[in-house]
Amino acid sequence: xxxxxxxxKGDLTIRTLAMPADTNPAGDIFxxxxxxxxxxxxxxxxxxxxxxxxxxxxVEGMTFISPVKVGDVLCVYTTVERVGTxxxxxxxxxxxxxxxxxxxxxxxxxxxxxxxxxxHGMKRKIDA
Numbered sequence: 586x587x588x589x590x591x592x593x594k595g596d597l598t599i600r601t602l603a604m605p606a607d608t609n610p611a612g613d614i615f616x617x618x619x620x621x622x623x624x625x626x627x628x629x630x631x632x633x634x635x636x637x638x639x640x641x642x643x644v645e646g647m648t649f650i651s652p653v654k655v656g657d658v659l660c661v662y663t664t665v666e667r668v669g670t671x672x673x674x675x676x677x678x679x680x681x682x683x684x685x686x687x688x689x690x691x692x693x694x695x696x697x698x699x700x701x702x703x704x705h706g707m708k709r710k711i712d713a
Contacts (some may be wrong), residue, residue: 592657593680594663598626603657613694614653619679620644622708626661627675633688634673635711636647639699642672643697647695660693679713689708 599622612640624641631639653659660680667674679693703709 586675588591593662593691595664595676595678596630598622598661598663598677600658600660603653603655605655612655614655614657614659616639616649619649619659619693620647622659623647623677623679623686623693624663624697626663626711627695627697628699630663630665631673631701634668635699635701637709638704639673640679640702641685641695641697642700643698645674645696645698647692647693651681651690651692653679653681653692654683656684660689662705666696668711670710672698673711674698 593599601622603614607614609615628639658679664676665673666676674696676696678691679690681692682689701711703710
């Protein structure tokens with residue numbers, strides 16, 4: 586994962602506004618909230634690629650680079666990194682638009698693994 590990037594890598598999958606209810610006592614947005622937004626974005630990318638239901642099975646790595654502040658727009662970019670028989674790995678970058686304006690800063694990067702499931706909740710093969 587490249588922390589020195591100046592432009593987001595991947596497809597913009599979600600954007601959401603960081604609100605006061607999502608802060609810790611220091612006034613920063615909870616890391617768990619950011620992780621949740623990234624999991625939502627990763628599951629969207631996994632669902633689109635597998636054309637069906639997926640569930641999160643692992644977070645292989647997550648690095649918090651800079652805090653997210655109230656009023657920032659969190660933008661999560663996704664890239665499908667690997668597609669296996671039943672699993673899919675999605676790398677993600679989260680960037681914050683400070684004060685909802687043009688200044689963008691990379692705040693988090695991660696790699697999540699999802700497994701494709703059938704209608705009965707059992708693992709299913711991902712079509713090529």
